[in-house]
Amino acid sequence: MQDTDPTPASRIASLTDWLRLESARGVGLRTAHQLLAAFGSPRAIFQAGHDALAAHLGPALARALHAPPSQATRTLIDTTLAWLASPSHHVLALGDVAYPQALANIPDPPLLLYIRGRIDLLARPALAIVGSRNATVQGKANASAFAGALSDAGVCVVSGLALGIDAAAHEGALRGTGSTIAVVGTGADLFYPARNRALAERIANEGCIVSEYALGTPPTSGNFPRRNRIISGLSSGVLVIEAAAQSGSLITARVAAEQGREVFALPGSIHAPLAKGCHQLIRDGARLVETVKEVLEAMQVSPLASVPATSSTNALPTESACTELLAQLGHEPLDVDELLERLDTNISQLSMGLLALEMAGMIERLPGGKVQRIHI
CATH class of the missing domain: 1.10.10.10 (Winged helix-like DNA-binding domain superfamily/Winged helix DNA-binding domain)
Known part of the structure; x- marks a missing residue:
């Protein structure tokens, strides 16, 4: 599914085909994957005859794919190509060399990844940290401390840029060398939530913002549960810090387990509502962790692998x-x-x-x- 011609014109043509496929009316992610499995690339899909497409889609969708791109699709293509003029903006198609292999191996990988910032972070060992938006002061402190220590050990911390635990994890990770990836539920050109705009801008400069959604996509309720599979898919495991019994973080943990990722949970007081989700995960088989060292050992990452000599973030208190x-x-x-x-x-x-x-x-x-x- 990768275009082997390295010329700029070929890359633009290939991206145009991917954008046409992704925005084709009536063709969802599952159908797109079926077509790619059958034909090999978006270019081959659009060059296929009506009968070949109809065998997979039915005649109506086959005719739709043979139709010229709509005005909305042409505008999206122009907008995306203009956005790519910035050296810190990237779009990776499934099958590209730089597309993260761990994410490509999940059952429903995104067709396109819109990236703002350091694309090199996608190749680093990564751990997701997620938790409650209404986190306690202690919960945010734990998220920041764990993320900072993991980042100092060379681990990239992945989260969802939400308020609470997510934001604290990003902030902690930015202090270390591993840095952080924010997977967002909007277009990569937007900032949401507004209260995290300054943090998002810092991540775009020092870390990496990732989205599967086309530029300009606004926040809608269905986007965020769907993006959770990318948070876990980019990571070796997921650490949950504070989660209520009915929490979106538990969705991320469930998806991570389905993807074969390790699930970690930080325990809390039996009286704390935001500990109940973590305790449920532990009962269901998640690994109870109390220290960064335990997480690093489970990830088979040395705590001293890439810690600067002057760093004390991961040092035990005297x-x-x-x-x-x-x-x-x-x-x-x-x-x-x-x-x-x-x-x-x-x-x-x-x-x-x-x-x-x-x-x-x-x-x-x-x-x-x-x-x-x-x-x-």
């Missing part, structure tokens, strides 16, 4: 740092923002310290994202 953290907790529950105000540290180090103390049985997490020291 004994003195844990002692100071315990002293600040005292007897009353505190949230992360209060602890940050009291301690000379950053969100990643604080979250790793809290994880270490929780593993040691010295603190407990409470509803509302607060933590409390356990006095024995």
Whole structure:
């Protein structure tokens, strides 16, 4: 399905054929895959005779494919070619050398990927981090800390640019060398949600924005569950941090399992509503994880594979740092923002310290994202 002629004119013609196929009325993704399996390429589909197409589609759709492109399709082609004039804009067709092989192997890979930013990130080891849009302060701190440490280890963090856990994961990953990929449910030329516009622009400059939707596609409710298969398809596994019992993150986890990806879940308090989805995943066979090291070991990535010598994001907190953290907790529950105000540290180090103390049985997490020291 890849055009072997490297000339610009040939590439433009090939992309035009892909855009015609994708926008053909009555031809959905499943039908397009059936046609590609039968004929090999969009060019061959459009050159096939009516009877050959009708054997797969029926006469009405065969006639539609033989018809000249509509005005809307011609406008889409012109818009896409103009968008591609930017060196940071790319469109990859299924079968292109740079098309991610892991994504190509899922049952229903996108025909086209619209990419804004660093296309090289698509070839890196990747892990998806997803979770609640209405995340707690602690949940966002955990997402940021895990993403930052994974990125420092050379792992690209994939998420969906939603509010809450997604945004925190992207922000954490941008601090490291692995960077981040945002899979969006709109055209790659749009910014959604508006509150994450600044983050999206930063990802477009330092990371990578990916969409299967044509340029100008607005956000609709059906787009986002559909894009979840791309989030998991680009990744070796999916880590869920905070999810309610009925959560879109559980859809991503289910799709990941169907694709043969590892599913990880961060546990929480039995009293916390946003822990119930993670606990359900664990009951269903997801791997319970409490540290970044556990995730890296499961991915068979060395924590020191590509960590800069000066990086401390993935370093374990020192004994003195844990002692100071315990002293600040005292007897009353505190949230992360209060602890940050009291301690000379950053969100990643604080979250790793809290994880270490929780593993040691010295603190407990409470509803509302607060933590409390356990006095024995």
